[in-house]
Amino acid sequence: MSAIALNVAPIFILILTGWLIVKVGWFKVDVGDVLGDFVFKIAVPTLIIRTLVEADFHGASPFKLWIAYFSGVAVTWAVGHIVAKYVFKQDLRIAVIAGISSSFANNIFIGLPLVGRSVGDEGLVALSILLAIHLPVMMIAGTILMENATHKAIGGEKRSTGAILKQIGRNLISNPLIIGLIIGMSVHAIDVPVPVVLKSVIDQIASMAGPAALISLGMALNKYSIRGNVRIAAAMTTFKLFLLPGCVWIAGHLLGLSPQWTAALVLTASVPTGINAWLLANRFGTGHSLAASTISISTLLGVLSVSLWAWLLG
Secondary structure, three states, X not given: OHHHHHHHHHHHHHHHHHHHXXXXXXXXXXXXXXXXXXXXXXXXXHHHHHHHHOOOOOOOOHHHHHHHHHHHHHHHHHHHHHHHHHHOOOOHHHHHHHHHHHHOEXXXXXXXXXXXXXXXXXXXXXXXXXXXXXXXXXXXXXXXXXXXHHHHHHOOOOOOHHHHHHHHHHHHHOOHHHHHHHHHHHHHHHXXXXXXXXXXXXXXXXXXXXXXXXXXXXXXXXXXXXXXXXXXXXXXXXXXXXXXXXXXXXXXXXXXXXXXXXXXXXXXXXXXXXXXXXXXXXXXOOXXXXXXXXXXXXXXXXXXXXXXXXXXXX
């Protein structure tokens, strides 16, 4: 248990540090946004490049990994949606936000540092493979469902699925994570040795990804207060922290993933809700309080869920 604490505690202490930095007035929350941009655009893509360049895939297929994770996402999203709509009597748009809040893990800002500390390089390989399609799949599904829900709720012009995919595709082309994945896989495929000086620079930037991500997340949490219907946010938090990783764990075992890949997927599934849930709510102008409350509550309780799943995984 002490080994788990050594891996998990620093993650949430760094998040708390970022939150306190803003709370006591040393920095404004906007500084956290700038730091977050550095993490998303520079540090994490560099970490992904280094991981993929040095990776040994052992001939493993990524499809089992994707199926294991997204089958858990599908079950959890559906349960969150149904509970919000039929138990808490929310409209269709809120139900979509509830579903995505219960199934969208913060696998960049928390998942990467956690898996790196707990599982190691092989876990980072699994997570990098997941990141190749995680953001596109989640944002495409969320956007299409929200477009349909908004049309049913308030009418107006409905965009075609093709138009939505075209817009998201344009956004993804310039996405730093996608660019990092492409560079990393390309260099790995052609097996070009990286010069020593360049490797040293890459290593130093990549080493900043975890701490900077966690501190910037803590600073950003000052914007996501707990408000509105706390009961539904608490329900979505429960699904996010326990149902999603449980489903992923079962799917990983059924599909025969390696213990390291299964552990990486389960751990990243057990982390708090990602900020993208709030961004989608903000994009469509509804569900802000639910997404914000789920982000905050799941982050507060995340240390417990992550510790529990780390213990269960051994």
